[in-house]
Amino acid sequence: xxxxxxxxxxxxxxxxxxxxxxxxxxxxxxxxxxxxxxxxxxxxxxxxxxxxxxxxxxxxxxxxxxxxxxxxxxxxxxxxxxxxxxxxxxxxxxxxxxxxxxxxxxxxxxxxxxxxxxxxxxxxxxxxxxxxxxxxxxxxxxxxxxxxxxxxxxxxxxxxxxxxxxxxxxxxxxxxxxxxxxxxxxxxxxxxxxxxxxxxxxxxxxxxxxxxxxxxxxxxxxxxxxxxxxxxxxxxxxxxxxxxxxxxxxxxxxxxxxxxxxxxxxxxxxxxxxxxxxxxxxxxxxxxxxxxxxxxxxxxxxxxxxxxxxxxxxxxxxxxxxxxxxxxxxxxxxxxxxxxxxxxxxxxxxxxxxxxxxxxx
Amino acid sequence: xxxxxxxxxxxxxxxxxxxxxxxxxxxxxxxxxxxxxxxxxxxxxxxxxxxxxxxxxxxxxxxxxxxxxxxxxxxxxxxxxxxxxxxxxxxxxxxxxxxxxxxxxxxxxxxxxxxxxxxxxxxxxxxxxxxxxxxxxxxxxxxxxxxxxxxxxxxxxxxxxxxxxxxxxxxxxxxxxxxxxxxxxxxxxxxxxxxxxxxxxxxxxxxxxxxxxxxxxxxxxxxxxxxxxxxxxxxxxxxxxxxxxxxxxxxxxxxxxxxxxxxxxxxxxxxxxxxxxxxxxxxxxxxxxxxxxxxxxxxxxxxxxxxxxxxxxxxxxxxxxxxxxxxxxxxxxxxxxxxxxxxxxxxxxxxxxxxxxxxxx
Numbered sequence: 038x039x040x041x042x043x044x045x046x047x048x049x050x051x052x053x054x055x056x057x058x059x060x061x062x063x064x065x066x067x068x069x070x071x072x073x074x075x076x077x078x079x080x081x082x083x084x085x086x087x088x089x090x091x092x093x094x095x096x097x098x099x100x101x102x103x104x105x106x107x108x109x110x111x112x113x114x115x116x117x118x119x120x121x122x123x124x125x126x127x128x129x130x131x132x133x134x135x136x137x138x139x140x141x142x143x144x145x146x147x148x149x150x151x152x153x154x155x156x157x158x159x160x161x162x163x164x165x166x167x168x169x170x171x172x173x174x175x176x177x178x179x180x181x182x183x184x185x186x187x188x189x190x191x192x193x194x195x196x197x198x199x200x201x202x203x204x205x206x207x208x209x210x211x212x213x214x215x216x217x218x219x220x221x222x223x224x225x226x227x228x229x230x231x232x233x234x235x236x237x238x239x240x241x242x243x244x245x246x247x248x249x250x251x252x253x254x255x256x257x258x259x260x261x262x263x264x265x266x267x268x269x270x271x272x273x274x275x276x277x278x279x280x281x282x283x284x285x286x287x288x289x290x291x292x293x294x295x296x297x298x299x300x301x302x303x304x305x306x307x308x309x310x311x312x313x314x315x316x317x318x319x320x321x322x323x324x325x326x327x328x329x330x331x332x333x334x335x336x337x338x339x340x341x342x343x344x345x346x347x348x349x350x351x352x353x354x355x356x357x358x359x360x361x362x363x364x365x366x367x368x369x370x371x372x373x374x375x376x377x378x379x380x381x382x383x384x385x386x387x388x389x390x391x392x393x394x395x396x397x398x
Numbered sequence: 399x400x401x402x403x404x405x406x407x408x409x410x411x412x413x414x415x416x417x418x419x420x421x422x423x424x425x426x427x428x429x430x431x432x433x434x435x436x437x438x439x440x441x442x443x444x445x446x447x448x449x450x451x452x453x454x455x456x457x458x459x460x461x462x463x464x465x466x467x468x469x470x471x472x473x474x475x476x477x478x479x480x481x482x483x484x485x486x487x488x489x490x491x492x493x494x495x496x497x498x499x500x501x502x503x504x505x506x507x508x509x510x511x512x513x514x515x516x517x518x519x520x521x522x523x524x525x526x527x528x529x530x531x532x533x534x535x536x537x538x539x540x541x542x543x544x545x546x547x548x549x550x551x552x553x554x555x556x557x558x559x560x561x562x563x564x565x566x567x568x569x570x571x572x573x574x575x576x577x578x579x580x581x582x583x584x585x586x587x588x589x590x591x592x593x594x595x596x597x598x599x600x601x602x603x604x605x606x607x608x609x610x611x612x613x614x615x616x617x618x619x620x621x622x623x624x625x626x627x628x629x630x631x632x633x634x635x636x637x638x639x640x641x642x643x644x645x646x647x648x649x650x651x652x653x654x655x656x657x658x659x660x661x662x663x664x665x666x667x668x669x670x671x672x673x674x675x676x677x678x679x680x681x682x683x684x685x686x687x688x689x690x691x692x693x694x695x696x697x698x699x700x701x702x703x704x705x706x707x708x709x710x711x712x713x714x715x716x717x718x719x720x721x722x723x724x725x726x727x728x729x730x731x732x733x734x735x736x737x738x739x740x741x742x743x744x745x746x747x748x749x750x751x752x753x754x755x756x757x758x759x
Contacts, residue, residue: 113474124545152513155540155551179516184485190516191552 058201062093068196071131077146078137079106139165147178151193166216172256214336215300223260230375277376281306287353304337419562423454429557432492438507439498440467500526508539512554527577531618576661584621612719638737642667644670648714666700707758
């Protein structure tokens, strides 16, 4: 087992990484302060892992909220279901919420914990690779609004995170690859040795070797923690975590959320960001090729969708909230493991890179 | 003008207290960081003060949300109106919300500020005496749930508070008295000299003399700040702010919210709490009489409603969230200005005091 201790804001918390962590209650039930526990999960994960989790909580008063699976339900309306259950079961300020699921469940459960009686404790048990390496670090919680993703939320740190790798046994291959896009991202933006380690071990990782996965999740969390610690509330450096995301959001919006998974759109977006960095003379062609190759070996798309055109792309990128003072701010690379946030790329250069990647003029 | 600086948690902020503060933009517009401002108010206050406030914000991009007036609208559904407007008007993370209204507007606007894009800045301009002396200090924000008041919320401190006493010119007498109940409460729980000052000046205060009001609001805020600073997240001492509130909640619930104003119920509740303290031998009869007299001179009820019986009272008090481990915890007085939180009062003694106050057996 690996674990790391995160020290963000007023409180620190541990992330445990290993197989079969749910089955080791001695490790983690001490992070439940009181007698009351509410498990928040979804209707995909509940049949697989809910009973096992509940079996560890024999001495607690446990209730559960099973939400419909999917980003479409990450709303204030769904959030009310959690509050309804907590109040109907008389949960008080000493209750602990447990998020059992992917990013959507984690974000909603965390936000419910941030707001219920002005703040209660919570534990995260991420069930996807993406949520293990991304939303388990940084304390971002929230829901979507019809006019924008994650527009309503709070910063709220969990008591602990259990990255139980055995939950990945039931993760579909496509979602596994999508999570790997964010893992590779950490190598690209700030950890060249990790990128090289990923290159050497991508075959084993794709066959879900436990030791390799443990290392990959651990290094991803360490990298995210370092970036976030410098900039907890997202003023500056934290933005490098968005490598490929502005291009990616354009793809997700154009294709409809869910048709391209977030990680897939980020993968194609990172290739575009690397191509733009290359075009600007900031990145060597060898690094661009190695980045693209590694994403491909992870089973990820490396080209944007064929049905988009350049104008549409630029327009959707411009609508993204990362726009400041009317200039398009993008995360680009000045070398392997060296991301920068820059508004230096002229729109014409971005358009040229898009066309070269096969986007219609 | 009086002002005090509050130092709570990670940030401090000033409370300004004087007439015509809205009309002095040099004093307070510097607390607006960016170009965007959203004023949240209600349909009672908007016709009276909204245009005057907007006139001070000439160089800002201002939008407004006018909510229906009343506690019944302090819900997640109403909150969404604020988010809808902010997103429709493209307000970003640099926006500043201004709460122009009483406690309901302040709580909702503050909670919207806590959650919009995971936290934006806000300014409070309380329009009632109650909100000037109560909700302007402490950072509590939130909305009600059908199953409980203030069950969903956050701690979020404003950038500054303008207690503009001229807004009280249009406050109905009954609401003015209700605010005075909380002012008197501070004297009773922790500030005997202030209580004596109130005794000497109650006539002038009830005629809304500006200098006296300025002093009363100032001393109330100072007292609340001292109590809250010791216990920002409400573990212990902050509970003394609830003198009379457990009895009061029982009255509000039995009579239906709004039929008895909160301050009126608290007034009758404080008299009961003093009577119980007297019965326990903790408080002299003279202090009990002086407390009752001062509340009466402030135009407040000093007896519980005639249509309640003792069983109902006890049952409604027991349902209150201040119950811990099945024992009724009450704020009682061990002297003027000396509140304690105690579960020592036997139920039989509480029942005796209720009967003596005219509650049916």
